[in-house]
Every structure is written in C-alpha cells, then in structure tokens.
Amino acid sequence: MKENIKILGFLCQWCAYQGADLAGTSRLIYPAEVKLIKVPCSGRVSAHIIFKAFQKGADGVFVAGCHIGDCHFKCGNIIAEKRIKVIKAILDSLGIEPIRLDFFFISASEGLKFKKVAEEFYAQIKKMGSLNLNHGR
Amino acid sequence: MEDKVKEKIKEIIINKEVDGFLVLKRYFNYVVPYLFTEKNLEDLEELSLEEVKYPLARIILKIKKFYPDKKFGILVRGCDEKHLIELNKYKKINLKELYLLGINCSKNLALKCECPSPYTKIANISFGERVEGKNFEVFHKDLSFWLEKFSRCIKCYGCRSICPLCFCNNCSLEEELLVKRGFLPVDYPIFHLVRAYHLAGRCIECGLCEETCPAEIPLRKLYKEINEKFYQIFGYKPGEDIEEKHPLEFLEEEVKEKYGI
Amino acid sequence: MEYKLVPSICPYCGCGCGILMEVIEGKLVGTLPLKTHPINKGKLCIKGWSVHEFVYSENRLRSPMIKKGDKLKEVEWDEAISYAAKRLLEIKEKYGPSSIALISSARCTNEENFLMMKLARYVLGTNNIDHCARLCHSASVIGLIKTFGSGAMTNPIPHLEEAKTILIFGSNTTEAHPIVATHILRAKDKGANIIVVDPRKTHIARIATKHLQIKIGTDIVLINGMMNEIIKQGWEDKEFINNLTEGYEELKKTISKYDLSYVAKVTGVNEKDIYETAYLYTHQKPSSIVYCLGITEHHYGTDNVISLANLSMLTGNVGKPSTGVNPLRGQNNVQGACDMGCLPQYLSGYQKVSDDKAREEFEKFWKKNLPKEEGLTVEEMFTEALKGNIKAMIIQGENPLISDPNISRVRKALQNLEFLIVLDIFFNEMTEIADVVFACSSFLEKEGTFTNTERRVQYIPKVIEPIANTKPDWQVISLLGSALGSKGFSYDSPEEIFNEISQLTPIYRGISYERLKRYPLQWPCKTRLDPGCEYLHKDGFVRGKGRFIPIEEKEPFEIPDEEYPFILTTGRVVFHYHTATMTKNSPTLNKELSSVYIEINPEDAQRLKIEDGEKVKVISRRGEIEIKVRITDNVSPGLVYIPMHFSESPVNVLTSHEPLDPQSKIPPYKYSCVNIKKID
Secondary structure, three states: OOOOOOEEEEEEOOOHHHHHHHHHHOOOOOOOOEEEEEEOOHHHOOHHHHHHHHHOOOOEEEEEEOOOOOOOOOOHHHHHHHHHHHHHHHHHHOOOOHHHEEEEEOOOOOHHHHHHHHHHHHHHHHHHOOOOOOOOO | OHHHHHHHHHHHHHOOOOOEEEEEEEEOOEEEEEEEOOOOHHHHHHEOOOOOOOOHHHHHHHHHHHOOOOOEEEEEOHHHHHHHHHHHHOOOOOHHHEEEEEEOOOHHHHHHHOOOOOOOOOOOEEEOOOOOOOOOOOOOOOHHHHHHHHHOOOOOOHHHHHOOOOOOOOOHHHOOOOOOOOOOOOOOOHHHHHHHHHHOOOOOOOOHHHHHOOOOOOHHHHHHHHHHHHHHHHOOOOOOOOOOOOOOOOOHHHHHHHHOO | OOEEEEEEEOOOEOOOOEEEEEEEOOEEEEEEEOOOOOOOOOOOOHHHHOHHHHOOOOOEOOOOEEEEOOEEEEOOHHHHHHHHHHHHHHHHHHHOHHHEEEEOOOOOOHHHHHHHHHHHHHHHOOOOEEOOHHHHOHHHHHHHHHHOOOOOOOOOHHHHHHOOEEEEEOOOHHHHOHHHHHHHHHHHHOOOEEEEEOOOOOHHHHHOOEEEOOOOOOHHHHHHHHHHHHHHHOOOOHHHHHHHEEOHHHHHHHHOOOOHHHHHHHHOOOHHHHHHHHHHHHHOOOEEEEEOHHHHOOOOHHHHHHHHHHHHHHOOOOOOOOOOEEEOOOEOOHHHHHHOOOEOOEEOOOEEOOOHHHHHHHHHHHOOOOOOOOOOOHHHHHHHHHHOOOOEEEEEOOOHHHHOOOHHHHHHHHHOOOEEEEEEOEOOHHHHHOOEEEEEOOHHHOOEEEEOOOOEEEEEOOOOOOOOOOEOHHHHHHHHHHHOOOOOOOOOOHHHHHHHHHHHOHHHOOOOHHHHHHOOEEOOOOOOOOOOOOOOOOOOEOOEOEEOOOOOOOOOOOOOOOOOOEEEEEEOOOOOOOOOOOHHHOHHHHHHOOOOOEEEOHHHHHHHOOOOOOEEEEEEOOOEEEEEEEEOOOOOOOEEEEEOOOOOOOHHHOOOOOOOOOOOOOOOOOOEEEEEEEOO
C-alpha cells in the first residue's frame, strides 16, 4: 500500500496565492498531494494552526508570503518567518525533522517558483516518509 | 544566615519599607510560603530557608493584585529573580515596587537543579556565598520517547497552573478547537507543543513544571533544549536583561531599522 | 491585609494528597500543591488543583430545610433538629430500633463517622449502619481479613516506586488514583514491568509494558492459571509457604486443573503472556499487586480478592517492602469510615459486634448495652425498605439515587420510607426527596481527620468559616444525639471526639491530634511512641498464618443473549468524582467534560449503523437510558462502557443490585447485559 503523503500550504492572498494561481492558469503541474489554504497574510498563520495541521495528520507544512518590503500589512511576513524559526526549533527538540516545516517568499508573478517549491518540498517530505503524529488515533 | 535574614525582614517591615514580606515558613513538618506583616512578626522564628521550590513569583503576583497599593518584599533565589525580571518585562509587576531579598543557592542545590546561575543579580541585598552553576547538559531524545511521555499526561494543567510566567487570562490550552478535551490520553502532542511554543524565549527553566507533573514528563529538559536553540537563532535569553525585549514582540523600531519599512 | 496558605488534604480520591489552600481576607481563592507531603510531593491531578472551586457555588445548601407539603422550606437549626428528633423517636417507639437505618459518608471525617456510628448503636439501638464501602471495597475488607487477618492496603503508596514488577488488576490507575499512578510511572522509568489486567484498553493499559486484555469477569481463572504454572515450574516460595501459611495442599489440588490452554481459552489471554506474567511476578522481585473495582465489584468480588491474596502468598510477595496486595480505596475517607465501624457487623477498629469482649469495652465506656445482632448492609436496607421493614433512614453525604445499582429500585425504596433525613453540602437528587435536609459544611469549614487508602491518618484544619447557615456534620449529629435524649454528645471540638476514638479503637490508640498536626500516621499505631506501621504482615500475618482459600471459577449471573447481546461495564474518569456533586459545580472540571457517553467498539458501531456523537437507547433488564455514543477501540467488540458520574444518563439505571456477593454483599456493578438501539 502506497504511503499517502499529505502536505498543507498556507499562502498569503496578496502574493503567494496569486503565484499559485498563476501556476494554475499556466498549466504548470505540481503534486496533487499539496493542498493549499489562502490566508490574508502569512503573519496570520499562528503556531496553533501549524501544530493543528501536524496533529491532524499533515506530513509537511509550509507557509508562503510576500517578499520582504512587499507585505500588504507591512511586516506580517517578517513575524511569520521568525515564528517559523521558533516552531522549527521546537519540532527539532521533539525529534521531528525541522524541514517538515518551511517558509517561502513567493510573489504574485512567480508561478514557476511556486511549482518548484511545491515539487521540491513534496519530494523532500516523501523521502522522509509519513510523520504519523496521530498514530491512527 | 537564617538569623541575618530574619533580622533584615524584621527591619524592613518595622521601617515600613514594605507592608508585607513573602518567604517560606515551617508549619509543623512542612514548609509553606508565608506572608509576614507587622502583625505576625513573632512567627519569624519559624522562618525557613529550606530548599523547597514554590512559585513565589506567582504568589506575589496574586497578592499584589489583591492589594495594589501595598508594598511587598519577597525572598528570591536565582530562579525567582528571573521570574520577576520576565514578569516586569510583560508589565505584570513593577520591579521598582518590590524589595528583593536574595539568597544564593548552595552547591548541592545548584547541582540538583542543574542551574547555570544559582545566585541573584539585581536583588536589593543578597545572603549566602555565590557558587558556580552547572551548565546545560544535552538531553536530546527522539520522537517516540516524547510521544510515550506525552501519552501519560492526565491533563492536570499543573505545569500551566504552577508556572509564574503563565499569566494569560484566556489560556490557549483550554481552547476546545485547538486541544480536544474530555478524554485520556490527552490530545497529544498538540497540548505540549502549544505549551512549549508559548514558553519559547520565556521559560527560565526553574523546573517547577517538571516537579509538579504527575505523569513524570521531563518538561524542563525539553524547554531547556528549546531555549538553547532559541538563543542560537535570536541571541536572546529570558530572565537576564531587564530591558531586552522578546524577539517575537512586534517591534516597529526593528522593522524600520533593519528593513527600512 | 491577610494572605494565608493553609495545608490540608484533598477531599476527592483515596490518595490523600497534600494541598495548600490559598486564603485572602478569609476567602478561598486558589489551591496549590503541598510540596513536602509524603505521598504526592507537590503533584496534583486536575481535581486537586480545582478543590477551591466548589466551595462558594450557588448550588451549596445554605440552610437546613424541612419538607412542608410538597416543597422544602428553609428553617432554623432548632426547628430542624427538634422535628427530626421527634419523628425518629416516634418511629423508634412504634416500630422498634431495627426499623431505622443509617448510611454514613465516606467523605466526612473520622470524627463524624464515629458519631454516626455512636448515634446508631448508642442512641437509636440499631446496628443498621453502613456506608458506600459496601459498594466498592467491602470485598477487599472481607477477603483480606479472611486470608491475612487485616482488610487494608498492605503497603504504602511510596513503596510502589521501588517494585520491580507491578500487576494492576481492574484499576484505571492514572484516571482513578493519579498520584498512585505517578509512583507506578516512576517504577516504570526505573525499568519495572507494569502489567495491566483489564478488559478495556484503559489509559494505564496503554502506558503499561504489558496489557492482558482479559474477558470480563474471568480474573479467577487467570490467577488460578498463573498459580498452577508457578507450581508446575517450581517458582513458588517454599520457605514462605511452609513457615507463614496454611492450606497450601488444598489450594494446589484445586488449581491443578487450570492448565495454560484452558485458561487461555476462558480468559482470551494467550498462553505466552500468562507464562511471562507468572515468570516476571516470581523472578523480578519485589513484586506488588495493585487492584481496584474491576476485581471487587462482581457478585464473587470477595473470591476475586482472595485469589489475589493466594497469589501473593504463594510467591512470598507480601509482608515485605514494595510487595503486597494493595486495594486502592476510592473515597478520601472510606478507609476511615470502615475504621470507625460504620459497618453493620463491626464496631470501630474491626471489632465484631458479636464479640462480647470487644462490645463490653464500648458498653463500659458509654454506660449502655449495645445491640449484638449484625445489622443490614446498604442494599439490604433498600430491600427491607421496599418490604416496609425499614421506616426511617438517615443518609449522610451519599447519593444512592445515582451511585447505587438499579436506581429505580432505590428510588422506590426511599419513597417507601416514612421519614428520610439527608445531610449534604449540595442540592442534589437526595435533597429533592428528603423530609429533612441538614445543610452541612464542607471539609474546609471544619477540623477533623481523614484516613487515606494506605491507612494514613491525616489532620485537616479549619480553613474558612462555615458558609451561610451551615454547620459541620459533627455538630449536627451531636445536636441530633442530644435532642434524642442522649448525654454522650456534648463535644466542644473534634479533638475531643478523636480522643474518644483513640481510647476505644486499639489500632488508633497511639494517635492524637498533637501527633497528627506534626505528621500523618499509618495505623496500627498502638501507643504514643509507636511511629505507625509502614507495611503490614511483616514477619507473620495479622491473623497468625496466612490462609490459602482455594477458589473455583465463577459463572456470570446473566449471559449475553439475543435480547441483551452486549456486556456493559462502568468506571471513572479523571475529570469528575463519583456522582459529580462537587465536581459538576467546579467550572474547570465541568469545562473539561460535562456530558456522559457510551464507549462502543468501531466494529459494533458499524454493524449497528451508529455514528460517533449519535444518541442511542441502552436497555437492560433493570431499565433504559438515552446516551451519546463515543466510538473508540478502548472496548473490544461485545463490550461497552459508561462512566458513572453523570445524572443526565445515570448508568446505574442499567446495573443490577443482585445477586449480591454472599460474603461481602457487594453488588455486581461491573457486569450487566444490555442492548443498544438507535433512536428513530
């Protein structure tokens, strides 16, 4: 039975999600196991949401926001990037591979970058295997 | 040393430098925190400097909330002092209104607590000889170890309830959408992940949580490891500098300076 | 300005943890753990952390009440006491003393239980006094008295930490006795084998090193099988058996037919696990047995306990540190209530009422003859009430309308009484049907002592004043006793009562408030210099030689059939305590879990087409309830589980009050046959 890898991506609506949209309209294919959620700003993605994603069975989670200086809310992406660093440190301390969580800067015009990010992230997680934090509970 | 401490406490209460002083007292065969005022100075005979860890910073916070206009003194060891420094940072208490009587820990206690700085730094007065602390020993364990430990949790909330630095009015751990409730084993590891995140860069590693956990989860060792990594990323250690701010606090100056926004 | 932290003892389970009550200006504001307490050492479960919450609840009884017409009317104490005394005397005159029955509270202090016992025997002239130990550990008291000579937990809780093998029978320790579980977890961290025998995958079963998921009610077969294997392999402790026990040959004969393959077939546990458990218990010593209601609450509960005693004696695992047979008593003072003689056949200190010499001591002290026929047990009281032989009852701090089996029968029995007095601290199902309600103070509002599961007597101080117009139970019973014409109830303080207790009770003789205020003491403590007894049966059993009593396997009293195909078992959760009278009124606890559920195995749920969260009807031969479903693999197919705490769907509508265990009269709570139907 093939192990079904689940990836969850949180994309900010102003830049990153537009980038993903562009990938879609340009018929750029990325792995179907990568599911996307649109958020008003990458800074909105709290640690709680990320933990919940892993608790509910995500094997990899990424957050994507605007490039520095382009954030619609001035510095939401800055705080998001910092936050991700802290959460990675926590995951690492628990023995969970910290690269299961990552942050990317993607602009509205970077459809190709989004495809690459999704593909590489998925490949990375697939190599590590399922996380199974829930243990079938 | 006990006599000198008793003298000092008596002195500052009689001088009205403080209205009350929080310290430990013998109660038959137990040791409990006790608030000395000018009305019960004779009980000072039973003062105890026994090495029993109570959340004195949490208690003084509660007392201050009830009596906002009174001045208080508190007995502090290195860890209590760090608690108060952090609480001062988050504006939960005003260090300027507190009299700190410092006790430097013995070598035995420092080793037992694995404390890197078993002495006070900003206390108004300090008693006892300063000894060197013990450095943090690496404790890394894998995921299956932590999941086994977390599965034992009985959701007593003891780690949260005893921590002087857990002061949120609405605790996220009680949020049903975040942490499912009503059964054991608890919703793990999210309960412990949320707590660890809230304490990152805030926990001063006093060990009260680990001592009070009925499931014997080595919480302090986990938070120590996280803090170590936090320091490597941000160069910030909680409980050290009174003025330093937590790196995840929204800082307008930093954004202007670093990124010119 | 006043801020105090007053040490006390947690009022919930039998662990008896040390707590610190936070008091500001005479008002309770919080609870902290007591760091240097010998049992919990600064740890508490969620109930312990929330002790202060129930005290000021608006559902507290605030004034005594008398039923006038249909409603309860608040009255002053004088009126309530004199009316109650008048009615009791009338009934005693008309029908005789044996028409009155008392149930004391295992949650009230030793002093108060002693006074209830004195009220029954000395004033009313009846031995019809019992309490809820009947429903949970009377099997332990009787079973261990028969085999060892003393019915209490043999070793103290801290000894568990040093055991190398711990067998846990029918106890969901992390949920029911969290601080006992702490010591078991510490032992596990030190490398001990933790083996749980339970038909459910409880929390502790998941943490254990081995879980024997036994078919419900087949413990005797398992234990006999283990003993048979031990003898076959020559692992028994021959020296111990020869020197300290009697009856070995009979036991050996009886269990010889319980070979591994038969035992595996009956219990559902595979042979390898039985063998390994027997091996570990005899080789990785010291080994300890811990058990709770999964063993006792069957109609052969006493025989279950005796089997455990047999096993421990066979292997020399009793009378030494970190060994023993350890029943985990449920209530904070159920051990104390038993010690105080709130039992129909025992005076305080387990001295039989039929024992002339023991009874004479009491008769000399109290200057009155006492009844010598054994009285009725709890379920028998209700049976007699239904027949019309019991006319009046005094029920203290107990809620049989939720906690006793076959609730509809209990309700009919209580409604058949001519007079019912209820002493309690909260409005609940009992206060609704009472004729007189005495509003009593909680444990923080009075001084006294509690005895926890390990025979440790602990002092509790008065922390705050009694709220509103409540009185501590000891004052209420004293007033009632005096109003009934007795001169033996003029106590100025609980300490005076305790001094009387220690004079009349040999196992408490060396205990005094002065000693208890300094440190808790474990009985037997026979003199003022006796430091108390850490563990029992050192160098010999209390009865002399330990007695092997061979036990044959037992049949259940009803078998799953087409009409009632499921087996129902009951239990506790960590967030609530028993009938939730106190915990339902504590916001933190109620927030965690406020509604009841039935645990159903996923296969069964699929077959019945039931979804998680759906409400279903559960029916037994005794009654039916509607309840929400929780689909989980905690239970195996064919087994269902309902926690006992919730009055909205009380599980005891379904459980049976008979057959009672012939030796201890304990009802078979843990086993009933039920059917589950969808609600259209």
